[in-house]
Amino acid sequence: MNSERNKNAEIESYKNPFVHRAMEFYKKNYIFIGVLVSCVFIFAVLFYQVNLIDLSLLFLLFSIFCGVVIISLFFINVAFSANLEGAYAAYEKIAVANEMSNEARRRTEEANMAKSRFIASISHEVRNPLNAILGYAEIMKNGLYGEMQSDRYKSYVSHIHESGTHMLLILNSVLDISKIEEGKFTLKEEVFDVHTVIGDAVAIFSGRAELKGVCLYQEYGDRGKKICADKTSILQILLNILSNSVKFTKDGGSVFVRCGCDEYGDLEIVISDTGVGIAESDIPRVLSAYGQGSLAIKDPDTGTGLGLSIVQAFVALHGGRFRLKSQLNEGTVVTIILPGSRISA
Incomplete structure (x- = not known):
């Protein structure tokens, strides 16, 4: 119902107010107008028959004027109806396009939000064990409980720590961008x-x-x-x-x-x-x-x-x-x- 009212309002906006009122009056009273013009024409003929030339000419001119007005209103109505139909069709196309665009935008936003939540969840799950790996690797690297005898083991531990640190930086970046996209990141x-x-x-x-x-x-x-x-x-x-x-x-x-x-x-x-x-x-x-x-x-x-x-x-x-x-x-x-x-x- 509301959409129909909106369409009607949109169509009404294309109409000139004066012409619109004239069209409405013509549509509602076209039979009466036709009968009135016919009567005026008949009176003009009768007055002419009884030699009332002036009245006959006056009524004749009035009937001709009314006829011209009716014919003009008819053609104007046809022209405006065509224009309004074209405007209505264009409006419907625009409305459908807007509706499709809004729906696509909504789905895209939902997909992005779901992606951000999924990435954030996975990142949290990975970061917890990664922090433990980094902690143990740092303990071994610094020899907190005794130095490692093999230089190869020391190199392995160093690589583990460096790779884990790099992965942690990547996870932090992913979490930051997820928070920003969800609007949850706050400045301190x-x-x-x-x-x-x-x-x-x-x-x-x-x-x-x-x-x-x-x-x-x-x-x-x-x-x-x-x-x-x-x-x-x-x-x-x-x-x-x-x-x-x-x-x-x-x-x-x-x-x-x-x-x-x-x-x-x-x-x-x-x-x-x-x-x-x-x-x-x-x-x-x-x-x-x-x-x-x-x-x-x-x-x-x-x-x-x-x-x-x-x-x-x-x-x-x-x-x-x-x-x-x-x-x-x-x-x-x-x-x-x-x-x-x-x-x-």
Whole structure:
């Protein structure tokens, strides 16, 4: 019933009010109008017969005028009916398309939510025994209950610990993206020195960069700049970007980390490299969840493709902006802009 009323209202909107009222009056009283015009014409003939020429001419003209009006109303009614039928058909097509689109969107959202819940559940189930494996491996690696005599066993334990740590990082990334997609991730904001956090992130990757022959530079704008944000999330943003920069920069290349305020008073963190870069056609895929560029797919040492998705989500949660510029074989520049309102006085 409501849908029918909506359709009728939609059709009514196509009508000119004056013409619409005329059409309604014509439809309801067309018999009376026809009889009235006929009577006027008959009176005109009678007046003519009795030599009342003036009255006869007047009635004749009036009957002709009414006839023209009736014929005009008839053709207008036919034209408007055709237009209204076309509008109604177009409206029905649009309504069906919207309904199908809404249903498809609802199913997609339900599927995404189910996928996120499933991934989160599996990740929790895997992380618990993984933490135990890491704990025992660390005990054996540090020789808490006595040194291992075999160097091969020491190497095995070290590999187990490194592989387990890598898997734990992947699981944490999956859990983070699941929480973000479900809207359950909350920021734990505090005031801290952003340059200290940047220094920590650079220190974590300095060893890996040195092994690859990559120079890692850190440039400061205003030292001691403090911001109010989620410290763990900011560190994760830096680690994810630096991980890609160091990973895809070849021997002899460089990675630069700059931090300072832009001309608008916002905090700007820029991480640039001289690495292999990203093809323009690959950038949308790289920025999507689980997406990887063509070069990353060929590299056996690739992750889940969640790094930049998490970066974008964390930046958005802080009310910031994310920009990525890259050209193949010329390097990549990633810019993180946090609003000036987060800078602590």
